[in-house]
Amino acid sequence: MSDTSTAESDDADDADDSGGATDADLRALADVATRAVHAGGDYLEDAFRDGPVEGEYGTDDVKAAADRAAEERVLSVLRDAYPDHAVHGEESGRDGDHRYEWVVDPLDGTNNFAAGLPSFATAVCALRDGDPVVSAVYEPLPNSTYVARRGGGATVDGEPLSAGSDVPIEHGTVSFVVGLPAVRDPELAAAADRIESALESRCKRVVTTWSPCVDWGLLARGGLEGMVCFHPDVYEQYAGELLAAESGVVSAGSGMDGDGLYVGAGDAETARTLADVAESVLD
Incomplete structure (x- = not known):
């Protein structure tokens, strides 16, 4: 009886620290987020190396075909895991109505990507009732994966992150x-x-x-x-x-x-x- 009460108390604490979601919820969301950004980023890596980049070039932005293709791959992973969740993609806009919403940037750094500069990433963030609870960022060229869980810390390639610099x-x-x-x-x-x-x-x-x-x-x-x-x-x-x-x-x-x-x-x-x-x- 005491063990059950303690477990329930721990779950409640986890939920309080993470916007109402349990640690198990966040770990599941983080796993899906990681797979989603890799699906988009792996495509971008191949497309970047193959070049040239097809797209629409404006005065202050570039819309590359790779943006749309990467977003399709990200959304495929998200919808397969959570078909009821809402999504808000940079390319496709908003879709669905749910307390969980995925905000997707399939190609952050499109201008760099189009110019052949190797500085770009794929990012997703899961919001719960409007508050961010899980995010993942993948830089395919250095093969760096960042994951954060609300109340659970952040990692890069599985290693804990700790910000700070000694440089004034x-x-x-x-x-x-x-x-x-x-x-x-x-x-x-x-x-x-x-x-x-x-x-x-x-x-x-x-x-x-x-x-x-x-x-x-x-x-x-x-x-x-x-x-x-x-x-x-x-x-x-x-x-x-x-x-x-x-x-x-x-x-x-x-x-x-x-x-x-x-x-x-x-x-x-x-x-x-x-x-x-x-x-x-x-x-």
């Missing part, structure tokens, strides 16, 4: 991510330029890689000193914010909030410094 911010590298909502709005684009200039005055290097999920992985493993996102696209932001949080990244704000500003770093002092810098030019 004035000597450090910070990723700056500007989502399409800001790129396409003149006022927000001007604000993004001010943020970037302000960051450059405080850091050794500010990078804009056009592959945020690759940057999220670097942040989670301590390869970047910080990350600032301004009105980011939801398709990679949900997955990235959860990965960062579960690897120990200290954050200020959320890219999903009204002001669209997320700041993350390996320690609270750096996060606060970067947030102050960004916010100072937005006031």
